[in-house]
Amino acid sequence: MxxxxxxxxxxxxxxxxxxxxxxxxxxxxxxEYDKPALYWYNEMLNQISTGYLEEADDVYTSLESEHRNSPLIPTALLILANAHIDNEEYQLANFYLDEYIKRFALSKNIDYVRYLKIKANFLGFSNELRDQQLIEDTIKEIEEYKNLFSNSKYMPLVNTMNARLYMAKASLDKEIADLYKRIDKPKAAKYYEEKVKESWVDPKEIEPVEMPLYKYPFEKNIF
Structure with missing residues (x-):
């Protein structure tokens, strides 16, 4: 003892x-202040490598504030975005990706950055029954990506995410249709059944979402 x-x-x-x-x-x-850009950049990498992402964010703020036009800024933004994706902090990842897109829209690797944003949104779905608007917004973003970067090497990955999002959307519409059937509203049920057909070719192919038992009472009848 x-x-x-x-x-x-x-x-x-x-x-x-x-x-x-x-x-x-x-x-x-x-x-600390008034340090060279490379100092802040290396310090940011050091914090990321040791797992201190919040501190890395602070260091980037110093880098960006003191050296706004530094050529290290674009790389720093991408490193932070990827670090937050790896840490499942998708909103923070999107913050850095949006900043990159806003400031460096003409960058030669902008297709990669836009792909990362789609990936962050895709990985950020906690449950398709709660993230309806995010599904719609990401599908629209994917359509825009296809139009702008049809020859991108990331297109196969984008297409895979697109297919899974459409299946999630169809699954959601099917849940709503089933609910309207249970409460005896056939017109509303038919409307959402048609939406299922628009989202997915064969409704029988739609795989139900696996849900932990502890969430089931709260999620299943959310509508």
């Missing part, structure tokens, strides 16, 4: 030490 208590105290002390070290490093950076 005593050994366990000592071990717990040891772990607590080590954890507290790491926290104080991180806070000290952050405090030091707050006092």
């Amino acid at each position: 005593i050994n366990k208590l000592k071990f717990k105290n040891f772990v607590l002390i080590i954890g507290l030490g790491f926290m104080l070290t991180a806070c000290s490093q952050k405090s030091d950076r707050v006092q």
